[in-house]
Amino acid sequence: MSTTQRSESIKAFFDGYVGPKTPLKKFVGDYDNALMRMVENERLSDFGSYNKMFPLITLRSIEHQLQAIYTNEKFKEVQEEFRVFMMCLPSLLKCECAISKYEVIDRVRVNGDFTKEVKYCVYFNDTECEAKCTCRLFEFRGIMCRHALIVLTLVKDVKDLPSKYIHD
Numbered sequence: 001m002s003t004t005q006r007s008e009s010i011k012a013f014f015d016g017y018v019g020p021k022t023p024l025k026k027f028v029g030d031y032d033n034a035l036m037r038m039v040e041n042e043r044l045s046d047f048g049s050y051n052k053m054f055p056l057i058t059l060r061s062i063e064h065q066l067q068a069i070y071t072n073e074k075f076k077e078v079q080e081e082f083r084v085f086m087m088c089l090p091s092l093l094k095c096e097c098a099i100s101k102y103e104v105i106d107r108v109r110v111n112g113d114f115t116k117e118v119k120y121c122v123y124f125n126d127t128e129c130e131a132k133c134t135c136r137l138f139e140f141r142g143i144m145c146r147h148a149l150i151v152l153t154l155v156k157d158v159k160d161l162p163s164k165y166i167h168d
């Protein structure tokens with residue numbers, strides 16, 4: 001920051017509080033007021049960004065549920081999974097008692113436009129409403145992967161994600 005820029009920002013800081021003829025006692029009081037105003041502005045801007053909602057991509061109730069629970073940062077991460085989950089193609093491989101096994105073909109983008117098909121397995125337990133994917137994103141990052149999300153939302157039409165899938 002140049003000397004001119006610095007003196008401009010100091011001037012802006014005191015703007016409306018201190019003039020060239022302000023006595024020292026008044027200056028100290030005005031300095032406190034200006035400082036308080038700056039702190040309050042910062043607090044309001046933090047509050048504004050905390051409450052900023054990212055628009056929903058899928059309009060599925062699980063995405064809505066996670067938007068309400070997660071911080072913006074965490075929600076952005078899981079929303080990335082929602083953004084690409086339509087690239088996944090799930091098909092039922094077998095069903096035994098309450099457990100269904102799905103193969104999910106994911107088209108992973110490599111080198112720009114070129115995509116590669118990768119197969120994952122999602123096991124869904126109807127009784128527990130539990131989905132486990134072989135990509136293990138949930139175990140590593142604490143968020144549901146697109147493969148489990150597509151089985152939960154589009155195949156099983158689950159409306160509420162069980163609390164065990166929502167990490168702090």
Ligand SMILES: [Zn+2]
Pocket residue numbers: 120133134135136137145146147148
């Ligand atoms: Zn997965």
